[in-house]
Amino acid sequence: MITGFLPDYQDLLSGKVKVHWFGHVHGAIMTTWLAVFLTQAILAARGNLKFHRKLGLLSLGLGIIVWLTMGVVTFRALISNNPPLADSQFDILFIQLYGLILFGLFFSWGMWMRKNATSHKRLLLLATLITMQAAIDRIRFLPGIHMALFPRFLYLDALLIPLFFYDWLTLRRIHKTTWLGTLFIVLLQVGIVMGWESPAWHRFWFNSISPFVEQVVEVKLNDVQADLLVGDYGDKNWHMTINREDNKLYLKLPEQPKWELGATSDTKLFVRTINWKLLFVKGADGQVTKVVNDQIAFVWEVKRLK
The missing domain is CATH 2.40.128.50 (Lipocalin)
Structure with missing residues (x-):
């Protein structure tokens, strides 16, 4: 996250870019999620499950706020920017919705399975890894990151490799939650690659936001x-x-x-x-x-x- 977003904030401080104030709120909330996730992992690893469960109640509220701000940032940008029909922002919306859907799925599923520690911790790890996609997309020095769509997904999928090793070392098998989570991630990634630059997708969202944006009044120059x-x-x-x-x-x-x-x-x-x-x-x-x-x-x- 630091590697991906630090250059953006350096550009922000230098005046090269401008960001809506809610973007900073969203960034602070996402950073808080990472800090709480790390704290929860350390507490569980040390056996301090009493405080882990108490903090888990706060984590429930924080996770809901994370999901809501992801949605607000996504649709606020779409409406305020009012992109033309062919603009790539409608394709970027694919990735934003993929993060919104998967974080919501893994987080809610993980909280539902909170009494099943092996599934619970894997699902919340998957929810947290999904939030890394935005950072990966901003790491400019990664080979192929701006040449094609699928490399950015491969870099995210590489973060799953330690989970597979952990499963094998501790269980001598791959946990079903790991398999299912990976399957959901890959299926959505394949769907995005197949639907990228789809005229029908662009048209649907362009028409959907039209009632909420200022219509461009074009003039003819002599x-x-x-x-x-x-x-x-x-x-x-x-x-x-x-x-x-x-x-x-x-x-x-x-x-x-x-x-x-x-x-x-x-x-x-x-x-x-x-x-x-x-x-x-x-x-x-x-x-x-x-x-x-x-x-x-x-x-x-x-x-x-x-």
Whole structure:
């Protein structure tokens, strides 16, 4: 968790990213869950079951809060960001719901089986490991983590290996709870890989959030307005080009496909397929001098080159 989230918080402190205040609340609650889980494991290992059970009552309430905040963070982001139909946020929703479903399943099942110590501890371990997916997805140096979807699942599944070793060393077999938990995890992972970038999935959630979001009112730019925005923008480290083809504006990055732009005013544009908004700033002479890029958490500006 530290390896995954520490760079994000460093970017936050440096001003590179912005996070809604509830994101910090969610982070604090998730950290508390890890601390309580570790405490409970140590208490049980040392045989202090009396205090373990007392703390377990608080853990029940905390687990419910964890599950609720996972849901709030997921759907608040979806509604507030209002992504376009083709945006990848609808695919990321797959992973968020997978965590929400599995944490809820393993936690509630684990609390139900609290009198069966062998199942109880395995189920709460599985619930805790599921929360690690968000951290794994942020560990940028892991090989293949951003090249395909399945490696990020393989890294999470690797955390199950010690559980299998533990089962074999202590029971001389793999506990049925370990098998069932792994089966549920893998089945959902396979389903996500198969459904990734599904147009039907995108359409369903796009239509579902439409009543709760501000609808984009698009305007048509005339030739003069459009031509003012055409040009190259960036600096020595980053570059983009706005060009015009067949009366349409496009954004082009080096070695990337071009993206069609829409407009909500003569200075406010948006990429049609991803959640990227652009605000063009004009000088006293009416010419564009820079563009402010807004990609939800990342907001930065670049000057016009030519």
